[in-house]
Amino acid sequence: xxxxxxxxxxxxxxxxxxxxxxxxxxxxxxxAALSIIVLLAFFVGYIFYLGLPVIxxxxxxxxxxxxxxxxxxxxxxxxxxxILILTLIFTTPIAMAGGIYLQEYARPGLFTxxxxxxxxxxxxxxxxxxxxxxxxxxVTMFHWKFTAIGGALTLTLLNLPALMRVTQEALASVPAAxxxxxxxxxxxxxxxxxxxxxxxxIAPLTTGVVLIAGRIFGETAALIFTAGVSVSAGRSAxxxxxxxxxxxxxxxxxxxxxxxxxxxxxxxxxxxxxxxxVMVLLFNMSARLIxxxxxxxxxxx
Amino acid sequence: MIxxxxxxxxxxxxxxxxxxxxxxxxVYYGTVQAINHASLDVRENRVTALIGPSGCGKSTxxxxxxxxxxxxxxxxxxxxxxxxxxxxxAKDIDPVSIRHRIGMVFQRPNPFPKxxxxxxxxxxxxxxxxxxxxxxxxxxxxxxxxxxxxxxxxRLNLSALALSGxxxxxxxxARVLAVEPEVIVMDEPASALDPIATSKIEDLIGELKKxxxxxxxxxxMQQAARISDYTAFFLMGQLIETGKTRDIFFKPTDKRTxxxxxGRYG
Numbered sequence: 001x002x003x004x005x006x007x008x009x010x011x012x013x014x015x016x017x018x019x020x021x022x023x024x025x026x027x028x029x030x031x032a033a034l035s036i037i038v039l040l041a042f043f044v045g046y047i048f049y050l051g052l053p054v055i056x057x058x059x060x061x062x063x064x065x066x067x068x069x070x071x072x073x074x075x076x077x078x079x080x081x082x083i084l085i086l087t088l089i090f091t092t093p094i095a096m097a098g099g100i101y102l103q104e105y106a107r108p109g110l111f112t113x114x115x116x117x118x119x120x121x122x123x124x125x126x127x128x129x130x131x132x133x134x135x136x137x138x139v140t141m142f143h144w145k146f147t148a149i150g151g152a153l154t155l156t157l158l159n160l161p162a163l164m165r166v167t168q169e170a171l172a173s174v175p176a177a178x179x180x181x182x183x184x185x186x187x188x189x190x191x192x193x194x195x196x197x198x199x200x201x202i203a204p205l206t207t208g209v210v211l212i213a214g215r216i217f218g219e220t221a222a223l224i225f226t227a228g229v230s231v232s233a234g235r236s237a238x239x240x241x242x243x244x245x246x247x248x249x250x251x252x253x254x255x256x257x258x259x260x261x262x263x264x265x266x267x268x269x270x271x272x273x274x275x276x277x278v279m280v281l282l283f284n285m286s287a288r289l290i291x292x293x294x295x296x297x298x299x300x301x
Numbered sequence: 302m303i304x305x306x307x308x309x310x311x312x313x314x315x316x317x318x319x320x321x322x323x324x325x326x327x328v329y330y331g332t333v334q335a336i337n338h339a340s341l342d343v344r345e346n347r348v349t350a351l352i353g354p355s356g357c358g359k360s361t362x363x364x365x366x367x368x369x370x371x372x373x374x375x376x377x378x379x380x381x382x383x384x385x386x387x388x389x390x391a392k393d394i395d396p397v398s399i400r401h402r403i404g405m406v407f408q409r410p411n412p413f414p415k416x417x418x419x420x421x422x423x424x425x426x427x428x429x430x431x432x433x434x435x436x437x438x439x440x441x442x443x444x445x446x447x448x449x450x451x452x453x454x455x456r457l458n459l460s461a462l463a464l465s466g467x468x469x470x471x472x473x474x475a476r477v478l479a480v481e482p483e484v485i486v487m488d489e490p491a492s493a494l495d496p497i498a499t500s501k502i503e504d505l506i507g508e509l510k511k512x513x514x515x516x517x518x519x520x521x522m523q524q525a526a527r528i529s530d531y532t533a534f535f536l537m538g539q540l541i542e543t544g545k546t547r548d549i550f551f552k553p554t555d556k557r558t559x560x561x562x563x564g565r566y567g
Contacts, residue, residue, distance in 0.1 A: 107374050108374065175411070177407060177409060177411035178411060178413055178414075179372070180369065180372070180405075180407065180411065181407065181411040181412075181413065181473070181476075182413070182423070182427075183369070183372060183400060184367065184369065184400055184404065184405035184407075184477075185400065185401070185404065185423060185424035185427060185476065185477065185480055186397055186398065186400045186401030186402075186424065186427065186428065186480060187397070187423075187424070187427045188397050191427050195423070195426075195427070196413050196423075199414070199415070200413070200414050
Protein backbone atom coordinates (compact mmCIF):
# COMPACT_ATOMS: atom_id res chain seq x y z
CA UNK A 1 0.00 0.00 0.00
CA UNK A 2 2.80 2.33 0.86
CA UNK A 3 4.29 1.84 -2.59
CA UNK A 4 0.92 2.51 -4.19
CA UNK A 5 0.48 5.75 -2.26
CA UNK A 6 3.96 6.94 -3.16
CA UNK A 7 3.25 6.10 -6.81
CA UNK A 8 0.20 8.34 -6.70
CA UNK A 9 2.19 11.07 -5.01
CA UNK A 10 4.90 10.79 -7.63
CA UNK A 11 2.28 10.94 -10.33
CA UNK A 12 0.67 14.02 -8.76
CA UNK A 13 3.97 15.86 -8.69
CA UNK A 14 4.65 14.86 -12.32
CA UNK A 15 1.26 16.20 -13.28
CA UNK A 16 2.00 19.50 -11.55
CA UNK A 17 5.31 19.75 -13.36
CA UNK A 18 3.73 18.93 -16.70
CA UNK A 19 1.06 21.57 -16.09
CA UNK A 20 3.71 24.17 -15.28
CA UNK A 21 5.72 23.29 -18.38
CA UNK A 22 2.58 23.49 -20.48
CA UNK A 23 1.66 26.92 -19.09
CA UNK A 24 5.21 28.17 -19.55
CA UNK A 25 5.47 27.03 -23.18
CA UNK A 26 2.03 28.41 -23.97
CA UNK A 27 3.25 31.75 -22.64
CA UNK A 28 6.49 31.62 -24.65
CA UNK A 29 4.72 30.81 -27.90
CA UNK A 30 2.08 33.46 -27.26
CA UNK A 31 4.78 36.06 -26.59
CA ALA A 32 6.56 35.08 -29.81
CA ALA A 33 3.35 35.52 -31.76
CA LEU A 34 2.63 38.84 -30.06
CA SER A 35 6.14 40.15 -30.77
CA ILE A 36 5.53 39.62 -34.51
CA ILE A 37 2.46 41.83 -34.34
CA VAL A 38 4.23 44.47 -32.24
CA LEU A 39 7.22 44.49 -34.59
CA LEU A 40 5.04 44.93 -37.65
CA ALA A 41 2.90 47.58 -35.98
CA PHE A 42 5.99 49.56 -34.94
CA PHE A 43 7.55 49.20 -38.37
CA VAL A 44 4.42 50.25 -40.25
CA GLY A 45 3.72 53.03 -37.76
CA TYR A 46 7.22 54.49 -38.10
CA ILE A 47 7.09 54.46 -41.90
CA PHE A 48 3.68 56.14 -41.82
CA TYR A 49 4.99 58.71 -39.33
CA LEU A 50 7.90 59.63 -41.60
CA GLY A 51 6.16 59.23 -44.92
CA LEU A 52 2.67 60.61 -44.45
CA PRO A 53 3.68 64.32 -44.32
CA VAL A 54 5.44 63.87 -47.68
CA ILE A 55 2.43 62.46 -49.51
CA UNK A 56 0.57 64.91 -51.70
CA UNK A 57 -1.08 64.79 -55.11
CA UNK A 58 1.93 66.64 -56.47
CA UNK A 59 4.36 64.07 -54.97
CA UNK A 60 2.41 61.09 -56.32
CA UNK A 61 2.07 62.41 -59.86
CA UNK A 62 5.02 64.61 -60.77
CA UNK A 63 8.32 63.41 -62.22
CA UNK A 64 11.40 63.13 -60.04
CA UNK A 65 13.95 65.87 -59.91
CA UNK A 66 17.61 65.26 -60.59
CA UNK A 67 19.17 68.19 -58.78
CA UNK A 68 16.67 70.45 -57.03
CA UNK A 69 14.24 69.67 -54.21
CA UNK A 70 10.54 68.98 -54.73
CA UNK A 71 10.65 65.96 -57.06
CA UNK A 72 7.80 63.47 -57.19
CA UNK A 73 7.46 59.75 -57.90
CA UNK A 74 4.72 59.64 -60.57
CA UNK A 75 6.69 57.87 -63.30
CA UNK A 76 8.17 55.48 -60.72
CA UNK A 77 4.74 54.33 -59.59
CA UNK A 78 3.76 53.89 -63.21
CA UNK A 79 6.95 51.97 -64.03
CA UNK A 80 6.49 49.66 -61.05
CA UNK A 81 3.08 48.61 -62.34
CA UNK A 82 4.26 48.52 -65.95
CA ILE A 83 7.18 46.19 -65.19
CA LEU A 84 4.96 44.13 -62.90
CA ILE A 85 2.41 43.57 -65.65
CA LEU A 86 5.10 42.80 -68.24
CA THR A 87 6.70 40.32 -65.85
CA LEU A 88 3.41 38.59 -65.14
CA ILE A 89 2.65 38.37 -68.87
CA PHE A 90 5.99 36.61 -69.42
CA THR A 91 6.02 34.54 -66.24
CA THR A 92 2.48 33.25 -65.84
CA PRO A 93 2.09 31.15 -69.01
CA ILE A 94 5.53 29.52 -68.73
CA ALA A 95 5.31 28.92 -64.99
CA MET A 96 1.76 27.55 -65.18
CA ALA A 97 2.61 25.28 -68.09
CA GLY A 98 5.70 24.01 -66.26
CA GLY A 99 3.76 23.51 -63.05
CA ILE A 100 0.96 21.65 -64.87
CA TYR A 101 3.52 19.44 -66.58
CA LEU A 102 5.34 18.59 -63.36
CA GLN A 103 2.20 17.98 -61.35
CA GLU A 104 -0.08 16.29 -63.86
CA TYR A 105 2.02 14.74 -66.60
CA ALA A 106 5.54 14.06 -65.42
CA ARG A 107 6.20 10.52 -64.31
CA PRO A 108 8.95 10.07 -61.75
CA GLY A 109 12.27 9.76 -63.55
CA LEU A 110 15.52 11.43 -64.47
CA PHE A 111 13.96 14.20 -66.56
CA THR A 112 11.42 15.15 -63.89
CA UNK A 113 14.07 15.20 -61.17
CA UNK A 114 16.28 17.32 -63.41
CA UNK A 115 13.52 19.88 -64.02
CA UNK A 116 12.71 20.02 -60.29
CA UNK A 117 16.38 20.39 -59.42
CA UNK A 118 16.88 23.22 -61.92
CA UNK A 119 13.76 25.02 -60.71
CA UNK A 120 14.92 24.79 -57.11
CA UNK A 121 18.42 25.96 -58.00
CA UNK A 122 17.02 28.85 -59.99
CA UNK A 123 14.86 29.78 -57.00
CA UNK A 124 17.91 30.13 -54.76
CA UNK A 125 19.84 32.49 -57.06
CA UNK A 126 20.19 35.84 -55.23
CA UNK A 127 18.36 38.62 -57.02
CA UNK A 128 21.50 40.74 -57.36
CA UNK A 129 23.16 37.86 -59.24
CA UNK A 130 20.13 37.59 -61.47
CA UNK A 131 20.45 41.36 -62.01
CA UNK A 132 24.07 40.95 -63.14
CA UNK A 133 22.98 38.15 -65.46
CA UNK A 134 20.34 40.50 -66.91
CA UNK A 135 23.02 43.17 -67.31
CA UNK A 136 25.24 40.78 -69.25
CA UNK A 137 22.51 39.37 -71.46
CA UNK A 138 19.86 42.01 -72.06
CA VAL A 139 21.84 45.22 -71.53
CA THR A 140 25.25 44.29 -72.98
CA MET A 141 24.86 41.28 -75.24
CA PHE A 142 21.55 42.35 -76.84
CA HIS A 143 22.65 46.04 -76.81
CA TRP A 144 19.28 47.01 -75.35
CA LYS A 145 20.85 49.23 -72.68
CA PHE A 146 18.66 49.80 -69.58
CA THR A 147 15.10 48.94 -70.59
CA ALA A 148 11.71 48.10 -69.12
CA ILE A 149 11.64 44.85 -71.04
CA GLY A 150 15.13 43.86 -69.88
CA GLY A 151 14.01 44.44 -66.29
CA ALA A 152 10.81 42.48 -66.80
CA LEU A 153 12.66 39.55 -68.37
CA THR A 154 15.14 39.49 -65.49
CA LEU A 155 12.27 39.45 -63.01
CA THR A 156 10.68 36.67 -65.05
CA LEU A 157 13.75 34.50 -64.53
CA LEU A 158 13.75 35.40 -60.87
CA ASN A 159 10.11 34.53 -60.23
CA LEU A 160 9.54 31.66 -62.64
CA PRO A 161 10.46 28.92 -60.15
CA ALA A 162 8.32 30.39 -57.37
CA LEU A 163 5.27 30.65 -59.59
CA MET A 164 5.88 27.18 -60.93
CA ARG A 165 5.94 25.87 -57.38
CA VAL A 166 2.75 27.83 -56.58
CA THR A 167 1.06 26.17 -59.58
CA GLN A 168 2.26 22.74 -58.54
CA GLU A 169 1.03 23.17 -54.99
CA ALA A 170 -2.31 24.60 -56.12
CA LEU A 171 -2.85 21.61 -58.43
CA ALA A 172 -1.73 19.17 -55.75
CA SER A 173 -4.42 20.56 -53.46
CA VAL A 174 -7.13 19.37 -55.88
CA PRO A 175 -8.44 16.00 -54.64
CA ALA A 176 -7.54 13.00 -56.80
CA ALA A 177 -11.23 12.05 -56.67
CA UNK A 178 -12.08 14.99 -58.95
CA UNK A 179 -9.60 13.78 -61.56
CA UNK A 180 -10.83 10.19 -61.33
CA UNK A 181 -14.45 11.30 -61.57
CA UNK A 182 -13.70 13.20 -64.73
CA UNK A 183 -11.55 10.52 -66.34
CA UNK A 184 -14.18 7.88 -65.49
CA UNK A 185 -16.68 9.84 -67.60
CA UNK A 186 -14.44 9.45 -70.62
CA UNK A 187 -12.72 12.83 -70.42
CA UNK A 188 -9.19 13.13 -71.74
CA UNK A 189 -6.39 14.24 -69.47
CA UNK A 190 -6.35 17.74 -70.91
CA UNK A 191 -10.13 18.09 -70.65
CA UNK A 192 -9.86 17.00 -67.02
CA UNK A 193 -7.15 19.56 -66.32
CA UNK A 194 -8.89 22.40 -68.12
CA UNK A 195 -12.43 21.82 -66.91
CA UNK A 196 -12.00 20.31 -63.44
CA UNK A 197 -8.48 20.64 -62.04
CA UNK A 198 -7.68 24.26 -62.95
CA UNK A 199 -11.10 25.65 -61.94
CA UNK A 200 -10.84 23.78 -58.63
CA UNK A 201 -7.38 25.25 -58.04
CA ILE A 202 -8.34 28.81 -58.98
CA ALA A 203 -8.31 30.12 -55.41
CA PRO A 204 -4.77 29.00 -54.43
CA LEU A 205 -3.54 29.89 -57.94
CA THR A 206 -4.84 33.45 -57.75
CA THR A 207 -3.59 33.92 -54.21
CA GLY A 208 -0.16 32.67 -55.27
CA VAL A 209 0.02 34.93 -58.32
CA VAL A 210 -0.98 38.01 -56.32
CA LEU A 211 1.55 37.26 -53.57
CA ILE A 212 4.27 36.88 -56.19
CA ALA A 213 3.06 40.12 -57.79
CA GLY A 214 3.76 41.77 -54.43
CA ARG A 215 7.29 40.39 -54.50
CA ILE A 216 7.85 41.57 -58.06
CA PHE A 217 6.53 45.02 -57.13
CA GLY A 218 9.06 45.34 -54.32
CA GLU A 219 12.04 43.80 -56.14
CA THR A 220 15.03 46.13 -56.35
CA ALA A 221 18.45 44.54 -56.80
CA ALA A 222 17.60 42.74 -60.04
CA LEU A 223 16.31 45.96 -61.60
CA ILE A 224 19.14 48.39 -60.80
CA PHE A 225 21.34 46.98 -63.56
CA THR A 226 18.58 46.09 -66.01
CA ALA A 227 15.76 48.64 -65.99
CA GLY A 228 17.97 51.49 -64.85
CA VAL A 229 17.88 54.16 -62.19
CA SER A 230 16.22 56.97 -64.04
CA VAL A 231 13.03 57.60 -65.92
CA SER A 232 13.19 58.29 -69.61
CA ALA A 233 14.28 61.90 -69.62
CA GLY A 234 12.59 64.29 -71.99
CA ARG A 235 9.76 61.87 -72.76
CA SER A 236 6.30 61.73 -71.23
CA ALA A 237 6.19 60.76 -67.56
CA UNK A 238 4.01 57.77 -68.42
CA UNK A 239 6.12 55.95 -70.90
CA UNK A 240 5.00 52.66 -72.41
CA UNK A 241 8.23 52.29 -74.40
CA UNK A 242 9.49 48.74 -73.90
CA UNK A 243 13.02 49.79 -74.72
CA UNK A 244 13.13 52.91 -72.57
CA UNK A 245 14.65 53.20 -69.12
CA UNK A 246 12.13 52.44 -66.42
CA UNK A 247 13.13 53.12 -62.84
CA UNK A 248 10.65 51.57 -60.43
CA UNK A 249 9.53 52.85 -57.05
CA UNK A 250 11.72 50.48 -55.05
CA UNK A 251 14.76 51.28 -57.18
CA UNK A 252 14.02 54.97 -56.74
CA UNK A 253 13.96 54.48 -52.98
CA UNK A 254 17.39 52.89 -53.08
CA UNK A 255 18.67 55.48 -55.55
CA UNK A 256 17.59 58.59 -53.63
CA UNK A 257 19.20 57.27 -50.47
CA UNK A 258 22.51 56.24 -52.01
CA UNK A 259 23.28 58.02 -55.26
CA UNK A 260 20.98 60.98 -55.64
CA UNK A 261 22.12 64.59 -55.49
CA UNK A 262 18.78 66.13 -54.55
CA UNK A 263 18.80 67.98 -51.20
CA UNK A 264 15.49 66.44 -50.10
CA UNK A 265 16.54 62.81 -50.69
CA UNK A 266 15.37 61.74 -47.24
CA UNK A 267 11.94 63.28 -47.81
CA UNK A 268 11.55 61.58 -51.21
CA UNK A 269 12.79 58.30 -49.73
CA UNK A 270 10.32 58.40 -46.85
CA UNK A 271 7.43 59.09 -49.18
CA UNK A 272 8.50 56.37 -51.58
CA UNK A 273 8.86 53.88 -48.75
CA UNK A 274 5.33 54.59 -47.57
CA UNK A 275 3.81 54.21 -51.04
CA UNK A 276 5.77 50.99 -51.61
CA UNK A 277 4.72 49.56 -48.25
CA VAL A 278 1.05 50.39 -48.79
CA MET A 279 1.14 48.83 -52.26
CA VAL A 280 2.74 45.59 -51.06
CA LEU A 281 0.31 45.37 -48.13
CA LEU A 282 -2.54 45.88 -50.58
CA PHE A 283 -1.23 43.00 -52.69
CA ASN A 284 -1.11 40.74 -49.66
CA MET A 285 -4.54 41.72 -48.45
CA SER A 286 -6.16 41.38 -51.85
CA ALA A 287 -4.53 37.95 -52.24
CA ARG A 288 -6.35 36.83 -49.11
CA LEU A 289 -9.62 38.43 -50.11
CA ILE A 290 -9.53 37.05 -53.64
CA UNK A 291 -8.60 33.58 -52.42
CA UNK A 292 -11.38 33.64 -49.86
CA UNK A 293 -13.96 34.92 -52.32
CA UNK A 294 -13.05 32.47 -55.05
CA UNK A 295 -13.01 29.41 -52.83
CA UNK A 296 -16.40 30.45 -51.48
CA UNK A 297 -17.79 30.72 -54.97
CA UNK A 298 -16.30 27.51 -56.33
CA UNK A 299 -16.57 25.25 -53.34
CA UNK A 300 -20.09 26.33 -52.42
CA UNK A 301 -19.22 26.98 -48.82
CA MET B 302 -28.15 -15.46 -41.34
CA ILE B 303 -28.54 -13.86 -44.71
CA UNK B 304 -32.05 -13.84 -46.07
CA UNK B 305 -33.14 -13.30 -49.61
CA UNK B 306 -36.67 -12.02 -49.83
CA UNK B 307 -38.89 -14.59 -51.52
CA UNK B 308 -40.12 -13.47 -54.89
CA UNK B 309 -37.25 -11.09 -55.51
CA UNK B 310 -36.46 -10.54 -59.13
CA UNK B 311 -33.20 -12.40 -58.75
CA UNK B 312 -34.90 -15.74 -58.67
CA UNK B 313 -37.02 -15.41 -61.77
CA UNK B 314 -34.59 -13.62 -64.06
CA UNK B 315 -33.33 -15.76 -66.93
CA UNK B 316 -29.62 -15.99 -67.61
CA UNK B 317 -28.42 -13.40 -70.12
CA UNK B 318 -25.39 -13.26 -72.38
CA UNK B 319 -22.13 -12.03 -70.87
CA UNK B 320 -21.58 -8.33 -71.52
CA UNK B 321 -18.11 -8.28 -70.06
CA UNK B 322 -15.77 -11.27 -69.86
CA UNK B 323 -12.79 -10.98 -67.59
CA UNK B 324 -10.19 -13.52 -68.66
CA UNK B 325 -7.23 -14.49 -66.53
CA UNK B 326 -6.80 -11.01 -65.07
CA UNK B 327 -3.78 -10.23 -62.90
CA VAL B 328 -2.96 -6.81 -61.46
CA TYR B 329 0.39 -5.84 -59.98
CA TYR B 330 1.33 -2.83 -57.84
CA GLY B 331 5.02 -2.77 -58.62
CA THR B 332 6.07 -6.29 -57.74
CA VAL B 333 3.12 -7.02 -55.47
CA GLN B 334 0.41 -9.07 -57.11
CA ALA B 335 -2.98 -7.74 -56.02
CA ILE B 336 -5.18 -9.83 -58.32
CA ASN B 337 -4.19 -13.36 -59.17
CA HIS B 338 -5.51 -14.80 -62.46
CA ALA B 339 -9.18 -13.94 -62.00
CA SER B 340 -11.82 -14.83 -64.59
CA LEU B 341 -15.43 -13.68 -64.43
CA ASP B 342 -18.41 -13.29 -66.75
CA VAL B 343 -20.52 -10.20 -66.14
CA ARG B 344 -24.00 -10.75 -67.56
CA GLU B 345 -25.98 -8.15 -69.45
CA ASN B 346 -28.76 -6.30 -67.59
CA ARG B 347 -27.90 -8.02 -64.36
CA VAL B 348 -26.27 -6.87 -61.14
CA THR B 349 -23.03 -8.63 -60.28
CA ALA B 350 -21.79 -8.10 -56.74
CA LEU B 351 -18.17 -8.53 -55.68
CA ILE B 352 -17.80 -9.43 -52.02
CA GLY B 353 -14.88 -10.26 -49.79
CA PRO B 354 -13.00 -8.94 -46.77
CA SER B 355 -11.17 -5.59 -46.81
CA GLY B 356 -8.00 -5.66 -48.86
CA CYS B 357 -9.04 -8.73 -50.86
CA GLY B 358 -8.67 -6.89 -54.18
CA LYS B 359 -12.30 -6.10 -55.05
CA SER B 360 -11.59 -2.43 -55.77
CA THR B 361 -8.40 -3.28 -57.64
CA UNK B 362 -10.41 -5.71 -59.74
CA UNK B 363 -13.15 -3.24 -60.74
CA UNK B 364 -10.67 -0.48 -61.48
CA UNK B 365 -9.21 -2.80 -64.09
CA UNK B 366 -12.62 -2.99 -65.81
CA UNK B 367 -12.47 0.55 -67.19
CA UNK B 368 -8.70 0.97 -67.28
CA UNK B 369 -8.57 3.33 -64.30
CA UNK B 370 -5.25 1.73 -63.40
CA UNK B 371 -3.74 3.48 -66.42
CA UNK B 372 -3.85 6.69 -64.36
CA UNK B 373 -1.67 5.34 -61.57
CA UNK B 374 2.05 4.93 -62.22
CA UNK B 375 3.48 1.55 -61.34
CA UNK B 376 0.33 -0.53 -61.81
CA UNK B 377 0.48 -3.34 -64.35
CA UNK B 378 -2.50 -5.27 -65.69
CA UNK B 379 -2.25 -8.66 -67.42
CA UNK B 380 -4.96 -10.75 -69.01
CA UNK B 381 -8.01 -9.54 -70.89
CA UNK B 382 -11.25 -7.72 -70.25
CA UNK B 383 -13.55 -8.36 -73.19
CA UNK B 384 -16.43 -5.95 -73.78
CA UNK B 385 -18.82 -7.20 -76.48
CA UNK B 386 -16.11 -9.37 -77.97
CA UNK B 387 -13.40 -6.72 -77.91
CA UNK B 388 -10.46 -6.77 -75.48
CA UNK B 389 -10.28 -3.32 -73.88
CA UNK B 390 -6.57 -3.87 -73.22
CA ALA B 391 -5.83 -4.46 -76.91
CA LYS B 392 -3.16 -2.16 -78.33
CA ASP B 393 -5.44 -0.21 -80.68
CA ILE B 394 -8.04 0.59 -78.01
CA ASP B 395 -8.29 4.14 -76.68
CA PRO B 396 -8.83 3.95 -72.89
CA VAL B 397 -10.78 7.22 -73.01
CA SER B 398 -13.47 5.65 -75.21
CA ILE B 399 -13.61 2.62 -72.90
CA ARG B 400 -14.31 4.83 -69.89
CA HIS B 401 -17.12 6.40 -71.87
CA ARG B 402 -18.72 2.95 -72.33
CA ILE B 403 -17.95 1.64 -68.84
CA GLY B 404 -18.92 4.29 -66.29
CA MET B 405 -17.74 4.32 -62.71
CA VAL B 406 -19.22 5.44 -59.40
CA PHE B 407 -16.77 5.77 -56.54
CA GLN B 408 -16.80 4.92 -52.88
CA ARG B 409 -16.95 8.50 -51.69
CA PRO B 410 -19.27 10.82 -53.61
CA ASN B 411 -17.02 12.99 -55.76
CA PRO B 412 -19.12 15.72 -57.37
CA PHE B 413 -17.08 18.47 -59.00
CA PRO B 414 -17.06 21.87 -57.28
CA LYS B 415 -19.57 23.14 -59.82
CA UNK B 416 -23.34 23.57 -59.90
CA UNK B 417 -25.65 20.54 -59.87
CA UNK B 418 -26.52 21.20 -63.51
CA UNK B 419 -22.88 21.53 -64.57
CA UNK B 420 -22.07 18.26 -62.81
CA UNK B 421 -24.74 16.34 -64.71
CA UNK B 422 -23.90 17.79 -68.10
CA UNK B 423 -20.11 17.60 -67.59
CA UNK B 424 -19.76 14.33 -69.49
CA UNK B 425 -22.08 15.57 -72.22
CA UNK B 426 -20.03 18.71 -72.74
CA UNK B 427 -16.88 16.60 -72.77
CA UNK B 428 -18.35 14.58 -75.61
CA UNK B 429 -19.26 17.65 -77.58
CA UNK B 430 -22.98 18.03 -76.89
CA UNK B 431 -23.95 21.73 -77.02
CA UNK B 432 -27.04 23.84 -76.61
CA UNK B 433 -28.67 24.83 -73.35
CA UNK B 434 -32.04 23.29 -74.26
CA UNK B 435 -30.60 19.92 -75.29
CA UNK B 436 -28.36 19.77 -72.22
CA UNK B 437 -31.30 20.68 -69.99
CA UNK B 438 -33.40 17.83 -71.42
CA UNK B 439 -30.64 15.31 -70.94
CA UNK B 440 -29.87 16.59 -67.44
CA UNK B 441 -33.51 16.22 -66.42
CA UNK B 442 -33.66 12.71 -67.85
CA UNK B 443 -30.50 11.62 -66.02
CA UNK B 444 -31.57 13.20 -62.75
CA UNK B 445 -34.99 11.54 -62.97
CA UNK B 446 -33.33 8.23 -63.76
CA UNK B 447 -31.11 8.64 -60.69
CA UNK B 448 -34.20 9.46 -58.57
CA UNK B 449 -32.83 12.89 -57.72
CA UNK B 450 -34.84 15.23 -59.95
CA UNK B 451 -37.61 16.08 -57.50
CA UNK B 452 -35.10 17.00 -54.81
CA UNK B 453 -32.98 19.31 -56.94
CA UNK B 454 -35.14 20.61 -59.79
CA UNK B 455 -35.57 24.03 -58.14
CA ARG B 456 -31.88 24.55 -57.39
CA LEU B 457 -29.95 23.23 -60.35
CA ASN B 458 -27.59 26.19 -60.18
CA LEU B 459 -26.67 25.53 -56.57
CA SER B 460 -23.24 24.09 -55.84
CA ALA B 461 -23.29 20.29 -55.84
CA LEU B 462 -21.20 20.36 -52.68
CA ALA B 463 -24.17 21.80 -50.79
CA LEU B 464 -26.10 18.52 -51.26
CA SER B 465 -26.18 15.75 -48.66
CA GLY B 466 -23.86 12.76 -49.07
CA UNK B 467 -26.65 10.55 -50.38
CA UNK B 468 -27.79 13.19 -52.85
CA UNK B 469 -24.21 13.74 -53.97
CA UNK B 470 -23.84 10.04 -54.67
CA UNK B 471 -27.05 9.97 -56.71
CA UNK B 472 -25.78 13.04 -58.53
CA UNK B 473 -22.61 11.13 -59.36
CA UNK B 474 -24.76 8.28 -60.67
CA ALA B 475 -26.81 10.76 -62.73
CA ARG B 476 -23.55 12.17 -64.09
CA VAL B 477 -22.55 8.69 -65.25
CA LEU B 478 -26.01 7.93 -66.67
CA ALA B 479 -25.92 11.14 -68.71
CA VAL B 480 -23.14 9.84 -70.94
CA GLU B 481 -25.11 6.60 -71.51
CA PRO B 482 -22.53 3.98 -70.70
CA GLU B 483 -23.25 0.31 -71.29
CA VAL B 484 -21.80 -0.94 -68.04
CA ILE B 485 -21.83 0.88 -64.68
CA VAL B 486 -19.17 -0.11 -62.18
CA MET B 487 -19.77 0.95 -58.58
CA ASP B 488 -17.06 0.71 -55.95
CA GLU B 489 -18.85 0.49 -52.59
CA PRO B 490 -21.21 3.31 -53.59
CA ALA B 491 -23.11 3.30 -50.29
CA SER B 492 -20.34 2.71 -47.79
CA ALA B 493 -20.07 6.40 -46.87
CA LEU B 494 -23.85 6.86 -46.59
CA ASP B 495 -26.46 6.50 -43.85
CA PRO B 496 -29.05 3.64 -44.00
CA ILE B 497 -31.79 5.72 -45.64
CA ALA B 498 -29.49 7.05 -48.35
CA THR B 499 -28.16 3.51 -48.77
CA SER B 500 -31.61 2.06 -49.34
CA LYS B 501 -32.31 4.75 -51.97
CA ILE B 502 -29.12 3.80 -53.81
CA GLU B 503 -30.05 0.11 -53.59
CA ASP B 504 -33.53 0.75 -55.03
CA LEU B 505 -31.91 2.75 -57.77
CA ILE B 506 -29.53 -0.08 -58.67
CA GLY B 507 -32.55 -2.38 -59.01
CA GLU B 508 -34.00 0.09 -61.52
CA LEU B 509 -30.76 0.60 -63.39
CA LYS B 510 -30.32 -3.02 -64.42
CA LYS B 511 -33.28 -2.68 -66.78
CA UNK B 512 -31.08 -0.54 -69.00
CA UNK B 513 -27.54 -1.19 -67.85
CA UNK B 514 -25.19 -3.91 -66.77
CA UNK B 515 -24.10 -3.23 -63.20
CA UNK B 516 -21.02 -4.38 -61.31
CA UNK B 517 -20.99 -3.42 -57.65
CA UNK B 518 -18.33 -3.86 -55.01
CA UNK B 519 -19.74 -4.13 -51.53
CA UNK B 520 -18.41 -4.99 -48.11
CA UNK B 521 -21.94 -5.79 -46.95
CA MET B 522 -23.15 -9.32 -47.63
CA GLN B 523 -26.70 -8.22 -46.87
CA GLN B 524 -26.43 -5.64 -49.59
CA ALA B 525 -25.09 -8.18 -52.07
CA ALA B 526 -27.96 -10.50 -51.17
CA ARG B 527 -30.54 -7.74 -51.53
CA ILE B 528 -29.55 -6.28 -54.86
CA SER B 529 -27.43 -8.68 -56.90
CA ASP B 530 -28.24 -11.47 -59.31
CA TYR B 531 -24.70 -12.82 -59.40
CA THR B 532 -22.01 -12.77 -56.78
CA ALA B 533 -18.26 -13.22 -56.94
CA PHE B 534 -16.28 -13.88 -53.77
CA PHE B 535 -12.71 -12.56 -53.52
CA LEU B 536 -10.12 -13.53 -50.95
CA MET B 537 -6.53 -12.29 -50.88
CA GLY B 538 -6.46 -11.36 -54.55
CA GLN B 539 -8.09 -14.56 -55.73
CA LEU B 540 -11.53 -14.96 -57.15
CA ILE B 541 -12.62 -17.95 -55.07
CA GLU B 542 -16.12 -18.57 -56.31
CA THR B 543 -18.67 -17.03 -58.61
CA GLY B 544 -22.28 -17.87 -59.41
CA LYS B 545 -25.89 -16.90 -58.93
CA THR B 546 -26.28 -14.95 -55.71
CA ARG B 547 -28.69 -17.52 -54.26
CA ASP B 548 -26.26 -20.33 -54.93
CA ILE B 549 -23.30 -18.47 -53.43
CA PHE B 550 -25.24 -17.70 -50.29
CA PHE B 551 -27.09 -21.01 -49.84
CA LYS B 552 -24.97 -23.62 -51.60
CA PRO B 553 -21.40 -22.36 -51.72
CA THR B 554 -19.11 -25.00 -53.16
CA ASP B 555 -15.90 -23.67 -51.63
CA LYS B 556 -15.25 -24.02 -47.92
CA ARG B 557 -13.72 -20.51 -47.81
CA THR B 558 -16.86 -18.95 -49.32
CA UNK B 559 -18.99 -20.74 -46.79
CA UNK B 560 -16.76 -19.57 -43.93
CA UNK B 561 -17.01 -15.97 -45.11
CA UNK B 562 -20.77 -16.07 -45.69
CA UNK B 563 -21.38 -17.55 -42.25
CA GLY B 564 -19.19 -14.89 -40.71
CA ARG B 565 -16.26 -17.01 -39.66
CA TYR B 566 -13.83 -14.37 -40.91
CA GLY B 567 -13.75 -11.04 -42.68
